[in-house]
Every structure is written in C-alpha cells, then in structure tokens.
Amino acid sequence: MEALAAEKPILDVRSLNVVYGETPALKEINISFARNSLHSIIGPSGCGKSTFVRCFNRMHELQGEAKVTGQILLDGDDILTDDPFSVRLRIGMVFQRPNPFPSLSIADNVLSGFLINGIRPKKDEADAIVETALRKASLWDEVKDKLKKRSMFLSGGQQQRLCIARALAVEPEVLLLDEPTSALDPISTGSIEELMLELKKSVTIVLVTHNLSQAGRVSDYAAFFLLGELIEYGSGSTFFINPKDSRTDAYLAGRFG
Amino acid sequence: MANLSSKGAGAETLLASPGASAPGGLGKSARGFLARTAERGFRSSLIFSVVLVFAVIVAMMFSLTMFSLPAIQHTGWSIFTGTNWDPANDQFGALPFIVGTILTSVLALIISFPFSLSIALFLGEYQRSGWLASLLTTAIELLAGIPSIIYGAFGLFVMVPLMQQWELTMVSSGVIPLGVGILTASILLAIMIIPYSASLAREVIRLTPQDLKEAAYAMGGSRFAVIRFVTLPYSFSGIFAGQLLAFGRALGETMAVAMVIGNQNIMPEGLFSAGSTIATVIANEYPEASGVHIAALTEIGLILFLITIVFGFAGRIIINRMGMRGTA
Amino acid sequence: MTLRNRLKARLGFNRVVSSVFTGIVTFFSLLMVVPLVLILSFITIKGVTQLHWALFVSDERGGGILNAIVGSGEMVLIAVVLAVPVAVLTGVYLAEARNSKIAEVMRITVDVFQGIPSIVLGIIAYVWLVVPLRSFSGLSGAVALAIMMIPIIIKNTEESLILVPAQMKEAAYGLGAPFHKVILQIVLPAAMSGVLTGILLATARILGETAPLLFTSFGGPDLNYNLTRPMEALPPLIFKYAQSPRDDWVATAWASSFVLVVVVLFLNLLTKLVLRRWKH
Structure with missing residues (x-):
C-alpha cells in the first residue's frame, strides 16, 4: 500500500464504516485507488464488497437504514457529504444484470443520462455523444445501423456494453462495475473483459467480481474483503501469485467462498 | 366432461x-x-x-x-338519439341519460386521477411501509368498504349544501343554486372510485423492476426523474387499465348519484345543471313502470350492461396481459 | 457551456422539482383521509344521537327499523346460502383445471360478471322472479344479491386455492386419497382464509347494496319473515327516509346509516382478522 501512495490517488477511502441496523457491513476500511487503472474487489458473498462499491455513488442510500461514517475522497472532494446526484455523474455504475431501458431506442439509452435529467442534446451533439460512447464501449460497429431500434433485441453481452456506453456518455471519472459478467455467457464475458482492458486507459475502474480468474486477467490492483474487513490490497501481479495474508491465500486457492 | x-x-x-x-x-x-x-x-x-x-x-x-x-x-335506434323521455306519451329518447352517465363518469375520472395517481405513487414508490403508509392503506380500504347509500346520504346532507353555497356566489353568471347536479355527482363519484384505481395502480407501480430504477438513479436522476422516466412508462398500461375499471364502476353507480344529481330527465346544460344517468332513471322509474316503459327501462339497462362489459373487458385484457391477475 | 456542464448545472433545479413533486404527491394522498373522516364522523355524530332502543324493537309502523333489520338479515342469509356452494365449487374448478380452455373462458366470464352494475342485477331478478310470481318478494331481492356475491367468492376461492403448495396435494394423492377427499380435506382447509375472506367481503358488499333491491324486495312497513312477500332492508330504508321532508324520518335515516356502517365495517375488519389469523 505504501507503494501506491507515491502517485496521487483518484479515490481515497478513510476509515469507512457502514452499519445496517445493528449489523456492521464494513469495518474501518482504508484504501486508495490509483488513477486510470483497474481495481478488482473480491471476496465471498456477503463480505461487503457490493456495499463497498455502492457507497461510492451513494446507491446504498436507496435501501434504507445504512449508517455510514468515514470519508471517501474523489480528487479531494468528500463523496459522502457531497450532493449524491452530482456524485453519480462523476462515478458511473454498471450492474450485475444488463438493464438498458426497455422502452428506449439504443441511441436514447446512450443519451439517457442527459434525458433523465431533463437535458435534450441537439441532433449533432447527440449523434456525436452516441457514436463516441458506443465506440468506447466497442459496440458501434454492431449497432450503428439500428440506433433507432429498441435495446431489447440486443444479446445479453451487447446489452451490457450498451449499459457501459450509457455510463460513459456522461464522462464519469470512475466506473463501478458490479459483477458485470455474472449474468453473461463466456463469449460475452470475454468481450466485456477486453473492453475493460481498453477502458482502464482512460477511466478508473472498480470491478466487483466473483470470478477470480477474471480478476486475475484484468486487474492492476486487487482487494480482498472478508466479513466486512479489508484483508489485503496489492498490485495484481503479486496479489494473485503471492498473497501475504493466509486468508487471501485460502480464498484464492478455493478453500472457501 | x-x-x-x-x-x-x-x-x-x-x-x-x-x-x-x-x-x-x-x-x-x-x-x-x-x-x-x-x-x-x-x-x-x-x-x-x-x-x-x-x-x-x-x-x-x-x-x-x-x-x-x-x-x-x-x-328503434332513436333511443340513442332522442332527447325526449316522456313515458306518459310513450316517448323514449334516452340520450340525456347516456350523456349524463358518460359526463359524470368522465368528470369523476378526471377529478379522481390526481388523487389516485398520488396515492398509488405514495404507497407504491415513496412509502411502501411505515405508519403513514398503513394509515393511508386503511383509509383507502375503509373508503372502498363504505356502502354507496352512505356516500349518497353524505352527499345529500353535507356536499349538497356546500355546493349550494358555492353556487350562490355565481348566481350573477346564470348558475341556478340547486346544490344537486352533474358536478356534485361527479365529485362524489370521484371519491368513490379512487380506492379502485389507486389500489390497482399501486400494484403495477410496485412491479416496476428495481434494477431499472437503480439504473436511472445511477445516472444522477432525481426521484421525480426516476418516476417520470422509469416508473410511469413501465406502469402506464396498468394505470390505464385501473382507470378503465374505475370508469366502469362509475358508469354503473346508482344510489349515491341518484341522491345528488337532481333526477331531471333533461339534457344537462352545464356542470351545475341537474340531470340523470341511466342507472338513476332505472332506480327511480322501474318500480312503477309497466308496458313499453318498463321495456324501455330494461333496454337502457341492457345498454349500460353492454357498455360496462366493454370497459371491464378492455381493462381485464390489459391486466391479464401484464400477468397480474388477482390484484384487483 | 459544454453539455456535461449544462447537465451538472441542471441538477439543483431537478432536485427542487423533485421535492415539489414529492410534496404534491403527499398532499393529494393525505387529502383522501379527509372525506373518510368527514363521512365517518358525520354518520357517527348524527347517527349516535338518534339511536334509541325503540328503533330495534319495533317495525316502521311503530317508528322503528326492526322490519328492515330482519329483512336485510334474512335476504343476506338466503343470498349467502344460494351463492356460496356454487361459487366455491366453481372457484375450486377454476383453480384445479387451471389451464383448460373451459377455465379460461370461465375466468373471463367471471371478470365480466363482476363488472355488471348492481342495478342491472335488480332488473334480472325482476324479470326472473317478480314477473312470474306477480309480486315483489324478499326472495327476488336475495337472488339479486346472490348473483352479486358469486364472482367475488369465485375469484377469492380460486386465488387462495392456487396458493396451496402442490406438494401437499401430491402427498395426499400419493397416499391414495381420491380427488374429492384431497380437495375437501386438504386443499380447501389449507385455503380456508382466502375462501372465508371472499365470503365475508361479498357479504359486506351486499349488505350495503340498495339498487338491486328497489324493485325486487321493494319494501314494506311491517315486520315480515315471509320471503314471498315484499321485504324491507336497511339500505333502501335509508334511501327512502333520507330524502323525506319529515325530520323524524331523516333522523331515522341517520341512525340506520350508523347501524349499517358499523355492521359493514365490522365485517370488513373481521375479514382482515381472518386473513391475518390464518396466514400464520
């Protein structure tokens, strides 16, 4: 972790605690994320990894009574005290199951970040945004002829890339991917993984995943959570080959989880 | 077998x-x-x-x-077009009642809509549980359980005098301060149908997939934006079906309307005019009718029956298609 | 200004709009409690003050409402007896032969049935019973009410039967129990809360019904138990008295309204209790 502190991190989490009712979900998390790299969060179900990423865009507030203390600094601004709506523009999110808006066309799905908030871009602006975002999400070539069609006709993997394009359209600084391939077949998963490797050059990605080999393939850094605690965090190359903590070792070896 | x-x-x-x-x-x-x-x-x-x-x-x-x-x-067909209903001379033009029925029901639907949609959103989106939600749910259930004759008595003794006072301020513009009339009946009907359309709309609003709402929130959407962008488009057909069913109910409502509409066999001339609906004419005239008169009353009953079937059917088809049979 | 900056600048406005909308929704929702409170309080205040013992022990000739109470009770009872077996059995059929063509057609029929205005059911009972018997009668009123109950009970029965776990039935069939025993001794008891709920709801509904009785049971001022003769009921009595010019009759209308509301809401409450009790 000391090695990481050298460059200025984009995200800096300081003694983050989350309590649901009486049960603590996250305990004293301290971690910082370097810019333009991919950080994967791994751990068994219920370890708090999903709660952890949901704090970054304040989605945890949607599900009632979570008590959160500590700080999450995004380029120095505390996310937890900021206005949640502007936080969500800076930190985009992609969910487990592809969830494009079924009643909208592909193009409008890409633009939905603007449309939802009452901004209707002019035709040329809109076209530019749609093309840029779809290109970034490696979907442009597949859908450029059917931008007016509804998104339901796309395959699962295409839908998930559409969701990524949708998130990228508002130019977030960080992209949260919450198990983005768990509902997809291996081929689609492969294409999403390639996409992640491409995207991390220009945006910081925080990836929650159950799939350890996926984490191994794409991560620059990896963090292991267990029972609401951050057990270990390190650069991908050492983390997966030579973990320091015996619990990480046991998890990676498939002895639990 | x-x-x-x-x-x-x-x-x-x-x-x-x-x-x-x-x-x-x-x-x-x-x-x-x-x-x-x-x-x-x-x-x-x-x-x-x-x-x-x-x-x-x-x-x-x-x-x-x-x-x-x-x-x-x-x-013949002139029962639909005739405006003169005069049983003593075997004249049976039912258009005034058809107009009265549709007018009161449409007005009731319009008046009730902001309320039923608000209740549906409140219970389906804002406060799914908690004391305020159970208070409101209980209130809605009680409103649905009150017999229509009680609504009628309430309308007659409470609403009619209030309407009359209001109408007295408009005498100069030609309003006759009857208290009873089309508008009074529509307001009363609106209160009566709100529980039906609200509870159906609440069910469909609750069916809105959480992941779509989360997607909209994650794009920076406010609560209102999520409702407008996700919840309402998603539940539109269910809300519409609820309105159809409520409309069918309003069409056939008899007692409450009979007590506050004024029971005049005339074409309603405005919101404050007295009038009749198909149901109220049947209620008022059937017990003493005979001959062609009772047949004519039965015929308008048949017409009412067919209209309600059409609306009920349309509403049901939409609900069944949404796969939520049993919520209404 | 770039689009993204316009987007950022817009958020504050959106937040205000959202709060205003929340306020409007809350306001309109809670406003609905007002008519309820008004109705219940008016009926209670006006009704309770007019209650006196004589109401319940003498008929209309004696200034009471006993004949209407007896008539309501008798007609509702007959309606329940007529409607419940047919409706429950039909509900059983719809639940058991869930996917058959007949069940599909019947389901639509029942939905249509439920939407028929009650005044039209009055006409039906008039044509079926008053005309052939050449007299208004309690029986014709009871038949109109029974027809009204049927779809409500069918739907509740069907829906609660569908919820009975299939394993329960399979276990019983596996032990060699015949179909009627499985239904009568396993499925119906397991679904009892739903079936009872339907019956209670339907009873509460017809208890307050006026329209189909106006020209079937018609009414009469004397205490009468005979179903073949005209019979008074509480709701038509309220209708008649509420519109009368005599103050003592209006007073009786208030008192009767109070009695009716108490009984109907009590039945509704009972329904909720039944549902809650059996669920666990």
Whole structure:
C-alpha cells in the first residue's frame, strides 16, 4: 500500500464504516485507488464488497437504514457529504444484470443520462455523444445501423456494453462495475473483459467480481474483503501469485467462498 | 366432461376416473362403491356449478334482450338519439341519460386521477411501509368498504349544501343554486372510485423492476426523474387499465348519484345543471313502470350492461396481459 | 457551456422539482383521509344521537327499523346460502383445471360478471322472479344479491386455492386419497382464509347494496319473515327516509346509516382478522 501512495490517488477511502441496523457491513476500511487503472474487489458473498462499491455513488442510500461514517475522497472532494446526484455523474455504475431501458431506442439509452435529467442534446451533439460512447464501449460497429431500434433485441453481452456506453456518455471519472459478467455467457464475458482492458486507459475502474480468474486477467490492483474487513490490497501481479495474508491465500486457492 | 381432459395438469386429476384414484382392493366392496359415488358426485357438482355460473350469465343477456324487445320494436335506434323521455306519451329518447352517465363518469375520472395517481405513487414508490403508509392503506380500504347509500346520504346532507353555497356566489353568471347536479355527482363519484384505481395502480407501480430504477438513479436522476422516466412508462398500461375499471364502476353507480344529481330527465346544460344517468332513471322509474316503459327501462339497462362489459373487458385484457391477475 | 456542464448545472433545479413533486404527491394522498373522516364522523355524530332502543324493537309502523333489520338479515342469509356452494365449487374448478380452455373462458366470464352494475342485477331478478310470481318478494331481492356475491367468492376461492403448495396435494394423492377427499380435506382447509375472506367481503358488499333491491324486495312497513312477500332492508330504508321532508324520518335515516356502517365495517375488519389469523 505504501507503494501506491507515491502517485496521487483518484479515490481515497478513510476509515469507512457502514452499519445496517445493528449489523456492521464494513469495518474501518482504508484504501486508495490509483488513477486510470483497474481495481478488482473480491471476496465471498456477503463480505461487503457490493456495499463497498455502492457507497461510492451513494446507491446504498436507496435501501434504507445504512449508517455510514468515514470519508471517501474523489480528487479531494468528500463523496459522502457531497450532493449524491452530482456524485453519480462523476462515478458511473454498471450492474450485475444488463438493464438498458426497455422502452428506449439504443441511441436514447446512450443519451439517457442527459434525458433523465431533463437535458435534450441537439441532433449533432447527440449523434456525436452516441457514436463516441458506443465506440468506447466497442459496440458501434454492431449497432450503428439500428440506433433507432429498441435495446431489447440486443444479446445479453451487447446489452451490457450498451449499459457501459450509457455510463460513459456522461464522462464519469470512475466506473463501478458490479459483477458485470455474472449474468453473461463466456463469449460475452470475454468481450466485456477486453473492453475493460481498453477502458482502464482512460477511466478508473472498480470491478466487483466473483470470478477470480477474471480478476486475475484484468486487474492492476486487487482487494480482498472478508466479513466486512479489508484483508489485503496489492498490485495484481503479486496479489494473485503471492498473497501475504493466509486468508487471501485460502480464498484464492478455493478453500472457501 | 370430455372437454375437461384436453388440457392442463389440473384437468388430469379432474378427469381421472373415480376408481383409478382409489388404489387397493376396495373395488368391489360396498365401501368402494360409496367412495366411487362420492367421487362421482363431487366431480359432477363441480361441473354443475361451472355450467350454472355460465348459464346465469348467458340467461341474463337473453332475459334482458327479450324483456327489452317491445321497446326495441317501438323505439328503434332513436333511443340513442332522442332527447325526449316522456313515458306518459310513450316517448323514449334516452340520450340525456347516456350523456349524463358518460359526463359524470368522465368528470369523476378526471377529478379522481390526481388523487389516485398520488396515492398509488405514495404507497407504491415513496412509502411502501411505515405508519403513514398503513394509515393511508386503511383509509383507502375503509373508503372502498363504505356502502354507496352512505356516500349518497353524505352527499345529500353535507356536499349538497356546500355546493349550494358555492353556487350562490355565481348566481350573477346564470348558475341556478340547486346544490344537486352533474358536478356534485361527479365529485362524489370521484371519491368513490379512487380506492379502485389507486389500489390497482399501486400494484403495477410496485412491479416496476428495481434494477431499472437503480439504473436511472445511477445516472444522477432525481426521484421525480426516476418516476417520470422509469416508473410511469413501465406502469402506464396498468394505470390505464385501473382507470378503465374505475370508469366502469362509475358508469354503473346508482344510489349515491341518484341522491345528488337532481333526477331531471333533461339534457344537462352545464356542470351545475341537474340531470340523470341511466342507472338513476332505472332506480327511480322501474318500480312503477309497466308496458313499453318498463321495456324501455330494461333496454337502457341492457345498454349500460353492454357498455360496462366493454370497459371491464378492455381493462381485464390489459391486466391479464401484464400477468397480474388477482390484484384487483 | 459544454453539455456535461449544462447537465451538472441542471441538477439543483431537478432536485427542487423533485421535492415539489414529492410534496404534491403527499398532499393529494393525505387529502383522501379527509372525506373518510368527514363521512365517518358525520354518520357517527348524527347517527349516535338518534339511536334509541325503540328503533330495534319495533317495525316502521311503530317508528322503528326492526322490519328492515330482519329483512336485510334474512335476504343476506338466503343470498349467502344460494351463492356460496356454487361459487366455491366453481372457484375450486377454476383453480384445479387451471389451464383448460373451459377455465379460461370461465375466468373471463367471471371478470365480466363482476363488472355488471348492481342495478342491472335488480332488473334480472325482476324479470326472473317478480314477473312470474306477480309480486315483489324478499326472495327476488336475495337472488339479486346472490348473483352479486358469486364472482367475488369465485375469484377469492380460486386465488387462495392456487396458493396451496402442490406438494401437499401430491402427498395426499400419493397416499391414495381420491380427488374429492384431497380437495375437501386438504386443499380447501389449507385455503380456508382466502375462501372465508371472499365470503365475508361479498357479504359486506351486499349488505350495503340498495339498487338491486328497489324493485325486487321493494319494501314494506311491517315486520315480515315471509320471503314471498315484499321485504324491507336497511339500505333502501335509508334511501327512502333520507330524502323525506319529515325530520323524524331523516333522523331515522341517520341512525340506520350508523347501524349499517358499523355492521359493514365490522365485517370488513373481521375479514382482515381472518386473513391475518390464518396466514400464520
């Protein structure tokens, strides 16, 4: 972790605690994320990894009574005290199951970040945004002829890339991917993984995943959570080959989880 | 009985011959005979009930039509277009009642809509649980349970004087301060149908997929934006179906309307005019009618029946298509 | 200004719009409690003050409402007796032969049935019973009410039967129980809360019904138990008295309204209790 502190991190989490009712979900998390790299969060179900990423865009507030203390600094601004709506523009999110808006066309799905908030871009602006975002999400070539069609006709993997394009359209600084391939077949998963490797050059990605080999393939850094605690965090190359903590070792070896 | 076998897991058990489902060597004994008889009796009574219910519906249509025949022959299509309803001279133009029925129901729907949609959003989106939600739910259930005659008494003794006072301030612009009339009836109807449309709309709003809402929130959407962008488009057809069903209910409502609409057999001239609906005319005239008059009243009853079937049917089809049968 | 900056600048406005909308929704929702409170309090205040013992022990000739109470009770009872067996059995059929063509047709029929205005059911009972018997009668009123109950009970029965776990039935069939025993001794008891709920709801509904009785049971001022003769009921009595010019009759209307509301809401409450009790 000391090695990481050298460059200025984009995200800096300081003694983050989350309590649901009486049960603590996250305990004293301290971690910082370097810019333009991919950080994967791994751990068994219920370890708090999903709660952890949901704090970054304040989605945890949607599900009632979570008590959160500590700080999450995004380029120095505390996310937890900021206005949640502007936080969500800076930190985009992609969910487990592809969830494009079924009643909208592909193009409008890409633009939905603007449309939802009452901004209707002019035709040329809109076209530019749609093309840029779809290109970034490696979907442009597949859908450029059917931008007016509804998104339901796309395959699962295409839908998930559409969701990524949708998130990228508002130019977030960080992209949260919450198990983005768990509902997809291996081929689609492969294409999403390639996409992640491409995207991390220009945006910081925080990836929650159950799939350890996926984490191994794409991560620059990896963090292991267990029972609401951050057990270990390190650069991908050492983390997966030579973990320091015996619990990480046991998890990676498939002895639990 | 043969039709039963054609489809479905349930049908199998219904059809399996009585003996087959009783295993073991009871077949020839007296107990076996009794068991088979009981089994056969039970199956027959099931089918008898179904046939009976179906026959009742068919017979209702048939009876209404037959009993209307003298009026249908006497008046023809002009029952829909005539504006003069004068039983003493065998004149049966029902247009004023048709207009009165549709006018009060449409107004009731318009008046009730902001309330029923708000309640549906409040209970389906904002406060799914908690004391405020249960207070409101209980209030809605109680409103739905109050008999229409009680609404009528409330309308007559409380709303009519209030409306009259309001109308008195408008006498200069030509309003006759009756208190009773189209608007009074519509407001009362609106209160009565809110529980129906609200509870159906609440159910469909609750069915809005959480992941779509989360997607919209994650794009920086405010709560209102999520409702406008995700919840309402998603639940639109269900809300619409609820409105259709509520409209059907308003069309057929009798007692409450009869007590506050003024019961004049005239074409309503405005919101403050007295009038009648099909249901109120039947309620007021049927007990003393005979001859062509009673046939004409039956005929407008048949018309009401058919209109409500159309709206009820349309609403049901939408609900069934949404796969949420049983919520209303 | 770039689009993204316009987007950022817009958020504050959106937040205000959202709060205003929340306020409007809350306001309109809670406003609905007002008519309820008004109705219940008016009926209670006006009704309770007019209650006196004589109401319940004498008929209309004696200034009471006993004949209407007896008539309501008798007609509702007959309606329940007529409707419940047919409706419950039909509900059983619809639940058991769920996917058959007949069940599909019947389901639509029942939905249509439920939407029929009650005044039309009055006409039906008039044509079926008043005309042939040449007299208004309690029986014709009871038949109109019974027809009204049927779809409500059918739907509740069907829906609660569908919820009975299939394993329960399979276990019983596996032990060799015949169909009627499985239904009568396993399925119906398991679904009892739903079936009872339907019956109670339907009873509460017809207890307050006026329209189908106006020209079937018609009414009469004397205490009468005979179903073949005209019979008074509480709701038509309220209708008649509420619109009368005599103050003592209006007072009786208030008192009767109070009695009716108490009984109907009590039945509704009972329904909720039944549902809650059996669920666990």
